[in-house]
Amino acid sequence: MKAPRFAYTRVLEVSDALAVLATGGGTAKAMGGSQSFGPMLNLRLARPAQVVDVSDIPGLRTVRRKAGWVEIGAAVTHAEIEDGVHEPLAAHPMRQVAGGIAYRAIRTRGTVGGSLAHADPAADWVVTLSALGARIVAQSPRGERTIEADALMLGAYTTVLESDELIVSVSVPSETPTSHWGYHKVCRKPGEFAEASAAVYFDASHARARIVLGAADGPPLLLEGLAANIAAKGSAAAGREQLRAAVCTALPERDAIDLKLFTACVERALEQSGIFADLKQAE
Structure with a gap:
């Protein structure tokens, strides 16, 4: 067609x-x-x-540091983040995420702002930016407003954006020596949308502890209790049964296979983050 x-x-x-x-x-x-x-x-x-x-608006294609945050223009492409083109993101975990989005041909055109506005529940930026506690700035003729990444999606392909609003930037926390990050997704084959995903972000110096499930047919799901327990107790609060219990609470209507996939995503994202080794050294 x-x-x-x-x-x-x-x-x-x-x-x-x-x-x-x-x-x-x-x-x-x-x-x-x-x-x-x-x-x-x-x-x-x-x-x-x-x-x-809006893909060629110069003001939407910049990346800059701003008071402990990195402000990313909405028209910055996935490939630019993957390649470390912008210095503020050269050592940022967003590079890992960008490199796993779809295929290279898509990454060279697809943009951060476009992905968020499209609001596919299985999209990588939707879940990872929620885990990072990102702030989304939208403009309209009425002015500018900031939207927390958690609050952007109302449902699949549906956001809080008004018809005359445009996402102009996304701000994420700068990488710090105390930050720990992990992201894992399950796809049928590389390049496809995730069937299950999870992102974790911990930063003791800023009291941040977040675990988020993605690809859950709606907005990202924040596992607040699990994240707080892990930040306080370390690996003692992250046994497989504890992870599964948190996932079951968040996704009560899913079957056993789906619950296993989401639990595995959380477990592997936590392992990838290295949070437990850091907490052990701090004891």
Whole structure:
């Protein structure tokens, strides 16, 4: 199938993009790398009257350090993060995540902001940025607002963004000597969307302890109790049965196979993070 007829506008300023979205009356859609939006147009799952291409806006393609955070422009591509093109992310765990997104051809076009706005429950950035406690900045003609990554998704492919809002940046905590990070996902084959995933992030110096499940058919699921217990008690709070119990509580309607997959993702993400070795040394 081919996409239905629509008007196309390429802009180089955020203000111009917002003007197009505002005049569209809900029928205009922003497009980044088009790696998800493009197929939706072709399948006629999306039928906008106006498409505004924001992928080349210079202000959305920068990365900078900002008071303990790294601010990433919404049009920065997965491949740029994977390749360490931007110095503030050269040693950041986001490089590991970016390198595992789909295929290289998709990573060269797909953008961080586009992935978040698309809000596929199985997408890598949705779960990992939630684990990092990322802050998403959106702009509209009414001004700017900050959205916690946890609060962005309402459901599959549904977000809190208004029709005239545009994601302009995402801020993640800077890497520190005390931070520990892990991410694991299960796919049928490399490059496909995850059937189960989990991301963990601990930073004792900033009192951060987060474990998040992804690919759960809806918004990421935060395992707050489990994360707090592990931060306080270490490996004693992370036995397989304890992990499984936390997963079962978060996903009460899943079958035994799904629960095993999600539990394994949490276990491997924790192992990858190295948090237990660090806590042991601190004792």
